Amino acid sequence: MKSTILSGQGDGQGSERGAGRSAYELARYEQIAFDIATKIVRKEYIEGEKLYGRSTLAGQYNVSPETIRRAVALLQSMNVVLVEAGRGIIVGSREAAELFVKEFETRHIMDDMRSRISELVEERNKINREIDEILGKLISYTVKMTGWLQKIEEVEVPPGSYLIGKSLASVGFRARTGATVLALERNGEEIFSPDVSMTIQEGDLLVYVGPSDCVSKVEELLKAEQPG
Structure with a gap:
């Protein structure tokens, strides 16, 4: 799964609150967490290495410090990074990062499938409504024709x-x-x-x-x- 993160992209209007995005669209902090974990898997960040501070990361991703805090908290919950007093954000485990990326990609695939299923169900319902409408007209015409046409x-x-x-x-x-x-x-x-x-x-x-x-x-x- 290719990372959708591009450094320098902003939050966008209401991105931190999730306003205006679909049910399956990723929040910005989730995208950032995925990007960081992917870099750890690629060994762009090494275990034990200190990452930039929240303010630096916020500037790098062009988001608010609060968004970075949420991204780091998500990675910390999976032991991908550690937050140590006096040291800041430390790369925790590459293995944990691999697991995070794999679970993230799996969830993203499942979300895509759910989204597609919802679209297909709506299309099917639309087709069924059209079929019902046409059948209703056909039955109506048939009833009328029964009176008109005789054997x-x-x-x-x-x-x-x-x-x-x-x-x-x-x-x-x-x-x-x-x-x-x-x-x-x-x-x-x-x-x-x-x-x-x-x-x-x-x-x-x-x-x-x-x-x-x-x-x-x-x-x-x-x-x-x-x-x-």
């Missing part, structure tokens, strides 16, 4: 049918059945929108559309005996 049916006029020799108008086909004849097929020829005065013959194929209960009514009308 097309076909029926052949059987021998002895009541309709033979009569017209659709004379038997009140639409009034009796609720169905509308779209086409009539006779001897392989299709007649679209046949005239209601056209005489029906045996073997004619009637193509009609209507509500679901019209099928039984059409079949009833096709029976040999005259319907009541």
Whole structure:
């Protein structure tokens, strides 16, 4: 993991208080602690060596002494540095610095993953909301189309049918059945929108559309005996 510390970078507005930064963004003092520990691991600072004083470090990193104090306290809690009266900040253990860097990097990776998961969850929720919205519209349109679109049916006029020799108008086909004849097929020829005065013959194929209960009514009308 490459250090994100650049000497001379300032605190930034509200950086010491964490204002304006995301939940997983590192505080400035954590970045400084990581930078110091990394230098110890690289042997830029040797065990037992005295580091600069807080004021010098504050100037080097362009932050307040309070920020340096918090960074040193964090390193001290992990035995990376020692604070001795009269001597100041002393490099404690390179091994402890390695452990600090490793834990720091692991935490940073985990924070990145948590942050990415949060982003993906939000993206997924957004997609789910869009899907729900589209599905709602689709269902609404489907319900409407159910009333508009009706199933097309076909029926052949059987021998002895009541309709033979009569017209659709004379038997009140639409009034009796609720169905509308779209086409009539006779001897392989299709007649679209046949005239209601056209005489029906045996073997004619009637193509009609209507509500679901019209099928039984059409079949009833096709029976040999005259319907009541």
